[in-house]
Amino acid sequence: MxxxxxxxxxxxxxxxxxxxxxxxxxxxxxxxxxxxxxxxxxxxxxxxxxxxxxxxxxxxxxxxxxxxxxxxxxxxxxxxxxxxxxxxxxxxxxxxxxxxxxxxxxxxxxxxxxxxxxxxxxxGRLDLLDGSLLAWHLSGGTSELLLVRQGEDGLPGCTCVGGTTDLAAGQFIDRTGALLGLPFPSGAALDKLALQARPEKGFAPKVADSRFSLSGMQNQVENRQKAAEPAQLARFALETVANAVVKASDQAVRRYGGPILCAGGVMASEVIRARMREAFGDAVYFAEPALSxxxxxxxxxxxxxxxxxxxx
The missing domain is CATH 3.30.420.40 (ATPase, nucleotide binding domain)
Known part of the structure; x- marks a missing residue:
């Protein structure tokens, strides 16, 4: 039934x-x-x-x-x-x-x-909601690393333990997309473009206590715009976000333990997913793109x- x-x-x-x-x-x-x-x-x-x-x-x-x-x-x-x-x-x-x-x-x-x-x-892990876990909510307006435990009301209780201190990852990605003439929201188009580029290290934002700033990264992208190919600029932007997310995740895992669940539209990025899988292997879980x-x-x-x- x-x-x-x-x-x-x-x-x-x-x-x-x-x-x-x-x-x-x-x-x-x-x-x-x-x-x-x-x-x-x-x-x-x-x-x-x-x-x-x-x-x-x-x-x-x-x-x-x-x-x-x-x-x-x-x-x-x-x-x-x-x-x-x-x-x-x-x-x-x-x-x-x-x-x-x-x-x-x-x-x-x-x-x-x-x-x-x-x-x-x-x-395939609804059981995670019954325990304690770390979860990323990366979207157009939110970039938070959450410590999630079931609340007394039966819903996921979310405590922010990391993420951006200013510009959300989605905002940074959308502004990069706007510079490249991509449609808004730009996440899917930017990721597709980035996958056409050569391997790129990106910039490594400073991360302390799982928190980081992305506002200065917009200046980095703007400064590179004239000299870099569009695909390479897209790769630079996404690898920069990935650098911050991976380091913030590592710091949080050392403090709270895992696993890590990744949600939000920005986490549909294949560039970011690949970096998270490389760093955390079977301890990181993703929503399929349709549910990201x-x-x-x-x-x-x-x-x-x-x-x-x-x-x-």
Whole structure:
């Protein structure tokens, strides 16, 4: 008998709805990037909210119909006080209405918690959520290394123990992409371009207590732009991020132990993944590219876990 759960996530750049079957582990995700004007490197929240409102019903309508046990929805970026973005209101409004009409439980989660759950599912290691682990959340707006332990509420409790002190990795990548005339968000295109380049060491940012700065790296990229081929510049940027991520991870593992779970759109980069595999081998886990970026699968997975917890 299927145990289906609906997940909804309306983040800053992607509208996403998903169905997850806890009995089989199968999932179906319907998502799409929001439209960003050519040459722009972001959206106003009002524009993102409008696009989510227009598109969310299409994503839900593309999912297979059938009974669901509960609904999970991302209502804020992170599970910390003051974390808020208007774009999440689009998903929360629809989720609350659907839960009321279907008479099923509604579980509110954070976008970050959904990322972690989706990565664990994709890696075939949902059991990681029952213990202690390190997790990277590298995306357009967030670059945090998290110590994750299950909280009293049954959700992943995330404590930031490292990451950037200024510019997020995704912002650095998108700004590099803009210099090269790549579409926004630039992660996938920049990674594809970088894989065409010769091996490149990149710059080694200073890392202390698993924390590092990327703001100065933008100047490094700009200074190299005229002399370097586009592919080589793309490789330089991604290897620079990889240098910082690997060193920060190593420092955290020495302090807290592993394993390491990698989530967020930036972690879809083959350049960064290769460096992490080289450094940590079987102790590092990744989400498949379809579940690396913003998605609702994680929200549905967490809804299934909270539903089972509620029944006991």
């Amino acid at each position: 299927p145990e289906r759960f609906l997940g909804i996530d309306t983040s800053n750049y992607r509208t996403s709805a998903a169905v997850y079957d806890a009995s089989s582990g199968a999932w179906r995700n319907e998502g799409g990037l929001l439209s960003v004007p050519e040459g722009a490197i972001g959206l106003r929240q009002s524009d993102a909210l409008f696009q989510h409102t227009v598109r969310l019903h299409e994503k839900i309508g593309s999912l297979p119909s059938g009974e669901v046990r509960a609904i999970g929805v991302s209502t804020r970026p992170r599970a910390v006080e003051g974390s808020y973005m208007p774009c999440f209101l689009a998903g929360e409004s629809v989720a609350r209405s659907a839960a009321h009409l279907l008479s099923v439980p509604l579980f509110a989660v954070s976008h970050q918690q959904g990322h972690i759950a989706a990565a664990a599912l994709s890696a 970026g913003d998605n609702a699968v994680g929200a549905a997975v967490l809804a299934s876990r909270l539903y089972e917890r509620m029944k006991t």
